[in-house]
Amino acid sequence: MIDVPAYDVIEELEHGPLVRFLEGPLAGREVVLAARAMSESSAAVRSLTPEQRANELLLSLLTPQQRSEWASRQRFTVLTRFGTVELGEKFNIRYCPNAGGEYRLCVVPNRCTDLPGGDVWVNLLLWLQHDPRWFLTVANWRRCPHGEWNFGPVPGIRDA
Amino acid sequence: MGTMRILSESGDTIVDWRIDDPESVTNAKREFDLLAAHRQIAFARPANASVEEAERIHAFDAFAEEIIWIRPIAGG
Numbered sequence: 001m002i003d004v005p006a007y008d009v010i011e012e013l014e015h016g017p018l019v020r021f022l023e024g025p026l027a028g029r030e031v032v033l034a035a036r037a038m039s040e041s042s043a044a045v046r047s048l049t050p051e052q053r054a055n056e057l058l059l060s061l062l063t064p065q066q067r068s069e070w071a072s073r074q075r076f077t078v079l080t081r082f083g084t085v086e087l088g089e090k091f092n093i094r095y096c097p098n099a100g101g102e103y104r105l106c107v108v109p110n111r112c113t114d115l116p117g118g119d120v121w122v123n124l125l126l127w128l129q130h131d132p133r134w135f136l137t138v139a140n141w142r143r144c145p146h147g148e149w150n151f152g153p154v155p156g157i158r159d160a
Numbered sequence: 161m162g163t164m165r166i167l168s169e170s171g172d173t174i175v176d177w178r179i180d181d182p183e184s185v186t187n188a189k190r191e192f193d194l195l196a197a198h199r200q201i202a203f204a205r206p207a208n209a210s211v212e213e214a215e216r217i218h219a220f221d222a223f224a225e226e227i228i229w230i231r232p233i234a235g236g
Contacts, residue, residue, distance in 0.1 A: 048171065049171075050169060050170050050171040051171070052171070053170070053171025053172060054167075054171045054172070056171075057165065057171070057172060057228070060208045060210075061210060061211040061214070062210060062211070063210045063211070063212065091236055106235060107233050107234070107235060107236060108233065108234065108235075109230065109231040109232070109233055110232050110233070110234065111231065112231075112236075114168075114169045115167055115168070115169065116169070116171055118171075119168075119171065119172070122167065122228070122230065123167060123230040123233065124233065125211055126201075126203055126211060126214060126228065126230050127201075127230065127233050129211045129212065129214070130203070130214070130216055135233065138233055138234050139235055140235035140236060151235060152235050
């Protein structure tokens with residue numbers, strides 16, 4: 001017998017109830033409990049939507065601190081040797097250089113419109129973590145609060 | 161078993177291989193080389209490790225637990 005965390009039944013489907021777990025490692029996940037699995041108290045995870053798959057991959061890459069930020073406000077910060085970048089708002093990424101000031105950046109993966117939102121952040125997170133110079137070189141930018149948009153690189157990067 | 165996750169409109173496309181299955185390794189390496197030729201960028205990480213443990217790779221590593229493919233970036 002396996003212990004199953006508490007869940008709410010969302011809908012009765014042909015093969016068993018669709019439920020949402022309220023606690024444990026599957027908290028928030030929607031799952032179909034097959035009839036046989038119900039009797040054995042185990043669950044089969046329902047196939048995920050593209051956005052759910054992308055978010056799952058993103059969450060798996062985040063540090064606990066970043067995961068907490070993402071859960072509370074759908075943004076997370078990445079510390080680089082040039083400054084702090086906040087990912088989560090498309091086309092308007094907050095950047096605070098170590099040298100002071102504040103900018104908004106626009107950086108996107110190629111053909112980003114065919115990617116779920118979570119994958120856009122996976123893409124930018126990996127670039128930023130491993131090559132922040134390139135990220136800040138290609139970024140279009142503007143000064144806060146109301147500067148005009150400029151082509152990259154962001155000021156201070158070329159000579160850093 | 162190793163897994164490649166290629167970012168796509170479905171979330172990601174999965175390519176798996178088993179080190180004891182030469183055909184699956186060959187297929188995965190072929191896919192790796194194809195993506196690299198199309199200027200996609202590969203990172204390897206231990207399963208579910210955070211981004212800090214991800215490492216950029218330039219050649220197929222059959223012993224990698226997970227390889228994530230991302231795209232080039234540009235100013236938007």
